[in-house]
Amino acid sequence: MNAPIPHALPGAARMTDVHCAECSAYQLCLPIGLDALNGVRFDDLIGQRRRVTKGASLYRAGQPLRNLYAVRCGYFKTRRPGPAGEQVTGFEMAGQLLGMEAISSGVHQSEAVALEDSVVCNIPFSALETLFEEVPVLQRRLCRLMSMEIDREQHLALLLGQMRAEQRLAVFLVEIGCAYAMRGYSPTQFQLRMSREDIGSYLGLTIESISRLLARFTKLGLITVDKRAVVLHDPIRLAAMANGIAPCSPLA
């Protein structure tokens, strides 16, 4: 576990001792909306940051809830055990909050796996609840984040419930792009951090389908794929497909 870190983002190694106010994910993170003073308090709360090496679990299904985790940098997938094996329920990057599914029962219902070497902020849940009484705005912020999560899951249910394979993948690509755009990266050119299998699991499709669809999109001139490097050449059209405007499967 102390081996040199492959594929780490530049500076990742030193990211464990940055304060909230200086954090690049600050705008997206839990403390947003707190004023400077409160920001300091919150900074105190986060006892420790934690490095998670690629492939390691941040928490597993069945473990008791101790912390929520704010992704500081890196990339995670969350997956949930089901009758037919694990299913990926989401991909999370800098600024996102992990572990909220465990609050109701006190036990994690899913697992979070790092897709690259990552750093998270530990947020002890009991301390967080205590702090709510002092800093009410913080509580409102958490509610908002949980509501966003509900919204996200409903969106996923919609995707799985009524979209065809092609449309699902279009949604996926566009959303990945959006996530990068929000963080200041190119929305049309990026490295996928997850395997085809992860994508398939997330979209409710097989790995073969993902492969074929990527090939089809490429033939249509919509994208270019080389391993995990993706370029979206026609994001407009992709977005139209994602919205169901452009008809599916017009295999030229």
Next chain:
Amino acid sequence: MNAPIPHALPGAARMTDVHCAECSAYQLCLPIGLDALNGVRFDDLIGQRRRVTKGASLYRAGQPLRNLYAVRCGYFKTRRPGPAGEQVTGFEMAGQLLGMEAISSGVHQSEAVALEDSVVCNIPFSALETLFEEVPVLQRRLCRLMSMEIDREQHLALLLGQMRAEQRLAVFLVEIGCAYAMRGYSPTQFQLRMSREDIGSYLGLTIESISRLLARFTKLGLITVDKRAVVLHDPIRLAAMANGIAPCSPLA
């Protein structure tokens, strides 16, 4: 809208002036965990109850969030607009809280439609947030409810993502039974409140598939269906199917 109420549960007409402490859904509702004193405060908060006639909307997608709603009695479906039309995202009965998906954006992302004449408690959201500062336990309670909602949605995503039609319907029937059991009714014998179309939309299947599956289950001796009256004759086996233990499609 003032016509006599068809299909109303007994007493529904007088249910609008009952206090929280006497509410039959009290054990399942938002104020759970509050002591008697706080219970009274909360009772004050709920300015008004509201009757919703069968087929009417409690709120619609796009409307600003004013209240959360606790189902007092009756039955709702929530549905969400998507590229390919509306999809049912859940069925809610007494004690459940509606509208949480709107908290993040302040705008409802889905619509809640009464499946029978129902009564809900209005919970003005701004007042609720204010009350949090006085009654911290209330805030914890809301967090728990939202987390339950996240959990529920993930469960649905799993169902839609990796189960086959038969298994989905088994899950649906068993869960309906559980919901009734929690409220003191028979878990194996009940009236469906929703149409086949609603079930299909919820499970990501067509109405024809629902019909065929119900027929198949009946032939296998697992259930009896007459219109919307359902009897589960072999809940064990159904549960096994729902859990993926019993093999699917052993058409005798």
Next chain:
DNA sequence: CGTGCGCTTGATAGAAATCAATGTCAGTGG
């Protein structure tokens, strides 16, 4: 008594899964 809605049932088509083979690349060890 017709009309419409909700539901059922049958025939057929189509999308994606499954099965199977092959290819690519990184890492490992001879």
Next chain:
DNA sequence: CCACTGACATTGATTTCTATCAAGCGCACG
């Protein structure tokens, strides 16, 4: 340096599940 291995990905052939298309039934309602 090169063969070997295993994870990951692509591609093709076939099967299977569910959607789609189509027809008809039963019941509530005007």
